[in-house]
Amino acid sequence: MSGEDILQVKDVCKTFGGVQALLNVSFNVQEGEVFGIIGPNGSGKTTLINCITGFIKMDSGKVLYQGENISNRTPNKIANLGLTRTFQIMRPYYSLPAYKNLVIPLFSPRARRTGGWRGGGKLGDRGTVAIDILEEIGFERDSFVPYKLASSLPTGYLKRLELARCLALRPDVILCDEVFSGLSMSEIASMVPLIEKLQMDGITLVMIEHRLRELFRVASRVMVLNFGEKLTEGIPEEVMQDEKVKEAYLGSEKLLDYTFEG
Amino acid sequence: MDKNLITAERRKERLDRGIKVRTEGIYAVSSWQEVTYLVLPRLILIVGLLLLPLLIPSLYWKRVVSIAAIYALLALGFDFLAHFVGLVSLGGAFFIGVGGYTAALLNKSLGLPPVFTIPMATIGGAIICTLLLLPVLPLRGVYFAIVTLMYPLALMRIIEALNIFGGTDGILGVAGFTNRWIEQYLIILIVIFASFGLRRLVNEDIGLVFRGVKDNDQSVRASGLSITLYKAIAVFIASGLGSLGGAYLAHIYMWSGISQFALDFSVIPIAATVIGGGGTLVGPLLGCFFLVPISEWLREFGTLRIVFYSVILMAFIMFRSEGIMVYAQRKYHQFQRWVKV
Numbered sequence: 284m285s286g287e288d289i290l291q292v293k294d295v296c297k298t299f300g301g302v303q304a305l306l307n308v309s310f311n312v313q314e315g316e317v318f319g320i321i322g323p324n325g326s327g328k329t330t331l332i333n334c335i336t337g338f339i340k341m342d343s344g345k346v347l348y349q350g351e352n353i354s355n356r357t358p359n360k361i362a363n364l365g366l367t368r369t370f371q372i373m374r375p376y377y378s379l380p381a382y383k384n385l386v387i388p389l390f391s392p393r394a395r396r397t398g399g400w401r402g403g404g405k406l407g408d409r410g411t412v413a414i415d416i417l418e419e420i421g422f423e424r425d426s427f428v429p430y431k432l433a434s435s436l437p438t439g440y441l442k443r444l445e446l447a448r449c450l451a452l453r454p455d456v457i458l459c460d461e462v463f464s465g466l467s468m469s470e471i472a473s474m475v476p477l478i479e480k481l482q483m484d485g486i487t488l489v490m491i492e493h494r495l496r497e498l499f500r501v502a503s504r505v506m507v508l509n510f511g512e513k514l515t516e517g518i519p520e521e522v523m524q525d526e527k528v529k530e531a532y533l534g535s536e537k538l539l540d541y542t543f544e545g
Numbered sequence: 546m547d548k549n550l551i552t553a554e555r556r557k558e559r560l561d562r563g564i565k566v567r568t569e570g571i572y573a574v575s576s577w578q579e580v581t582y583l584v585l586p587r588l589i590l591i592v593g594l595l596l597l598p599l600l601i602p603s604l605y606w607k608r609v610v611s612i613a614a615i616y617a618l619l620a621l622g623f624d625f626l627a628h629f630v631g632l633v634s635l636g637g638a639f640f641i642g643v644g645g646y647t648a649a650l651l652n653k654s655l656g657l658p659p660v661f662t663i664p665m666a667t668i669g670g671a672i673i674c675t676l677l678l679l680p681v682l683p684l685r686g687v688y689f690a691i692v693t694l695m696y697p698l699a700l701m702r703i704i705e706a707l708n709i710f711g712g713t714d715g716i717l718g719v720a721g722f723t724n725r726w727i728e729q730y731l732i733i734l735i736v737i738f739a740s741f742g743l744r745r746l747v748n749e750d751i752g753l754v755f756r757g758v759k760d761n762d763q764s765v766r767a768s769g770l771s772i773t774l775y776k777a778i779a780v781f782i783a784s785g786l787g788s789l790g791g792a793y794l795a796h797i798y799m800w801s802g803i804s805q806f807a808l809d810f811s812v813i814p815i816a817a818t819v820i821g822g823g824g825t826l827v828g829p830l831l832g833c834f835f836l837v838p839i840s841e842w843l844r845e846f847g848t849l850r851i852v853f854y855s856v857i858l859m860a861f862i863m864f865r866s867e868g869i870m871v872y873a874q875r876k877y878h879q880f881q882r883w884v885k886v
Contacts, residue, residue, distance in 0.1 A: 338763065362769035370767070376760040379753065387757040390750050391769030409750055452769055 288347075289314040289487050290366070290456055295334055295344035297327075297511075304330045305341070305511045312456070317478070317488045317501045319519070322508035323531065328491045329371055331508070332458045336368045337361045349455070363393040365455035369445035369462060371491075377434035381422065384433055384444055385413035388451035413451070420447045421477060439470040446477070456487045463494040471497055495519075507531070558884045586877065590827060591737055597834075598729045606838070607729060611797060613837035614732040615641075615790040620814035620821070620829035621739055622783030628824035629747045630779040631759030636674070636693030637810035640787020641794060642700060642803075644670035648792035649716040649801030659720060663792045670788025675781045682776040685762065697806035704803055715802020719795050732793055736830065739786055744826050746782075755779055813837065820861045822868025831869060 290312040297305040305327045312318045320328050333339040335346050337358040346354045348366050362368075376384050388394060389409040418424040420443045428436070433444065442462050449457045462478070463471050471494060478501050482488060492498040498505070499519040507514040507522055509531040515522055522528055551557060562582075598607050619637040626632040648666035651657050657665070681692045704710050711717065722728035746752045754775050757765045762772045787810075795801040813836060814829065821832030839857065843850040865872060 336767070338766070357771070358763075358766040359769050359771045362767055367769075368767055370764070374761045374764040374767070376757045376764065378760050379756060383753055384757075386750050386753045387765060387770065388768035390754050393769050448764070448768060 287314045288312065289349060290335075290489070291345075291347040292331075292335060293345040293347070295331065295346070296342045297330055297334055297339065298342060303511050305334065308344075308508070308511070308513050310506050310513065310516060312487060312489055314455075314487055315482070315485060316503045317482055317490060319498045319502035319505040320489065320491045320508060321493070321495065321498070321505060322514075325510075326508040327511040328508055329460055330511075332368055332460055332489075332491065335361075336366065336458060359391075362452060363391060365393065365452065366458070367449035367452050367454040367456065368458040369442075369449060369460055371460040371464065373438070373441040373445055375433035375436075375441055375444050377432070379433060380430050381433055381436060381440070381444060382410060382413040382417055382429045385416055385447055385451045386410060388448050389413060391452060393452050416447050416450050417444075420444075420450065421473065422447075438465050439467075439474075442466060442470075442474070443477075446481075450481075454486060456489065457481065459488060459490045459492075461491050461493065463492060463497055475500060553886065555883050555885055558882055560880045560882075562878055562880065587741075590740075594733050594737060594834075595730075598733070606841075608797070609838055609841050610834075611729060611732050611793075613834045614736045615794055616810075616813055616817065616837050617736045617830045617833040618739060618786045618790040619810060620817045620833050621736075621743055621826060622786040623814040624818050624823055624826055624829040625743050625747070626779060626783045627818070629752065629759060630755045630776060631762075632776060632779065633687075633690045634693050634780075634783065635690050635811045635815075636678070636696070636784065637787060637812075637814050638697035638806045638808055639693055639700070639811075640670065640674055640784045641791035641810045642697055642806040643673050643784075644788025644791025645795040645801045645805040646710055646716070646791075647673070647788065648795045649719045650710065652719050652796075653716055659722060659792075659796045663789065663796065666792035666795075667785050667789040670791065671781045671785035674784035674788065675777055678780055678784075679773075679777060682773045682780065694808075694811065697808070697811070701803045701806040711802070713803060715800055715804075716795075717800055719799045719801060721796060721799045728797060735789065735793075740827055740830050743782075747826075751775075751778075813840070816858055818868070819858065819866075820868060822870035822872070822874075825868070825870040825874065828868050828870030 288311040292311070293309050295305050295308045296303075308327070308331060310318075320331065322328055330339065334341040334344075337353075337356050337360070340355050344354065345352060348361075348364060351364075353361055353364065353366070375381075376387065386409045389412060414424060414429055417429045422429045422440065422443065428440065433441065436444070442465070446457070446459070446462065459478075463474060466474065475497055478488065478490075482501065488501075490498060490502060502519060504517065505519045505522045506516040507525075507528050509527075514527050514531060515525050517525075597610055601607055601610065619640065622640070623634055623637065626634045644666045647670050648659075648662040651662040651665055651669075652659070677696060678689070678692060681688045705713055722731075747755065754765065754770060757768075757770075758772050758775055758779075765772050765775070791805060794805065814833070817832030817836050818829040819832070820835060821828030821830065823829070840850070840854060843853050846853060861868075
């Protein structure tokens with residue numbers, strides 16, 4: 284971990300009508316770390332990601348990425364800087380085969396500029412590169428799976444496809460919006476090494492998660508949101524001891540035992 | 546017993562032909578039969594279109610073929626925008642009118658011959674249409690359809706009210722084609738190239754981006770691509786096709802007027818897409834070569850024309866709503882047989 288802040292979020296506020304979705308949320312993400320964002324349902328986690336990546340205009344606040352102010356830029360410009368995201372509700376191109384789903388991000392200015400085996404260009408056409416990325420993310424190369432229509436793929440593969448779309452952009456940061464949700468225990472078990480591998484490749488990860496046990500295996504720091512406000516931030520064990528967090532997020536002390544069992 | 550009845554003992558089985566399975570995405574051709582299987586339908590289309598003017602003796606019906614070809618350009622553009630980019634365009638009249646007036650003005654004021662005015666009106670018309678439609682491109686939903694319908698109506702009234710571009714009389718004395726056969730065949734060749742070109746385009750990488758915009762535009766943005774830019778490129782292509790048709794129309798009739806903004810140009814391509822089968826590109830083309838002559842033929846019935854026309858459309862929507870080409874492709878690519886359960 285180089286320890287430099289790759290992403291700085293300062294005092295982000297967002298209201299939807301009368302609902303305060305986010306109120307003065309600030310945090311820094313260091314290069315190479317896995318940063319977790321947790322909180323009860325409706326606490327503003329996804330809104331925060333939408334604000335950072337430009338899908339929603341924030342009312343006030345600032346987002347600095349690699350020292351550059353990227354507040355309220357268009358999502359495609361932000362993605363081209365290497366700050367990518369996955370969607371909680373998967374957004375594949377259902378009418379296209381899985382590997383053709385990746386041709387689209389490979390067509391982006393960033394992928395075309397950076398080239399290399401992930402970006403297409405010298406190492407074969409985009410379809411070939413797409414299959415390489417899919418293999419890396421856990422699609423069996425010699426099976427039919429990469430060639431199947433995205434509409435016929437199960438959730439586990441679609442979640443991987445979300446990550447693959449980010450990888451096709453050769454990202455510096457991936458904001459993962461609940462990559463574990465909707466997956467079976469065995470699917471989650473096979474996703475965790477993937478996340479660890481991404482981290483080892485030098486990609487900074489910001490993970491929104493409800494699956495705390497898996498998140499704490501990979502995350503070095505965690506931030507807790509509740510009703511759009513930041514409760515606390517720190518290493519997972521400390522955060523879970525915090526009285527405010529227990530009250531807001533976990534509701535009872537019993538859940539703590541569940542969280543760290545095994 | 547009804548021979549089409551599916552019972553507990555027997556049912557229909559449909560199997561994809563081997564070649565179809567193998568050529569979905571990649572072309573692996575191993576025998577003459579397979580080459581023929583792939584080439585034949587395309588060849589029938591090309592040869593059929595080329596023979597059409599030769600087989601028709603009367604000048605009137607030859608002109609109808611040209612008009613059908615112009616509608617086919619619009620229908621190709623409509624199908625491309627609707628099924629591969631996700632934009633429902635009612636802009637046929639808009640594209641035709643802009644292309645027609647551009648060609649006529651270039652010809653009358655600068656004295657340029659059709660060989661220059663048609664390409665210039667194609668590009669110029671596409672630029673004008675794309676710029677005028679730019680404000681609605683970031684939006685989803687019906688806005689694009691509404692605005693494309695609004696422009697031809699508005700432009701018609703503007704020309705009428707301000708009495709510009711010849712007002713209600715239109716621009717008379719536009720140069721025609723010097724050779725009747727060039728006039729006849731150029732548009733047919735353009736239609737053939739446009740249909741095969743568009744089909745190639747939608748399977749290229751940039752075509753996948755278009756299809757991505759239709760399927761999931763937020764995902765395209767997350768992939769670092771501007772949806773407005775790619776929608777604009779797609780609108781440029783479709784409006785270019787329409788403007789080309791408009792310019793051609795102006796030179797065929799040696800006249801350009803406000804009736805080129807008539808809603809027929811917006812509506813018939815959509816009807817042709819319904820009949821021909823949306824998303825196939827060639828279907829709407831065939832639909833035009835079916836609908837436009839029928840519409841001409843029905844002129845004999847005077848005002849009842851619209852009634853017959855509606856009945857034909859209704860019949861298609863009720864009994865073959867998928868369209869001719871979707872049905873034909875399925876039948877061509879699949880075996881069908883009865884099997885014992």
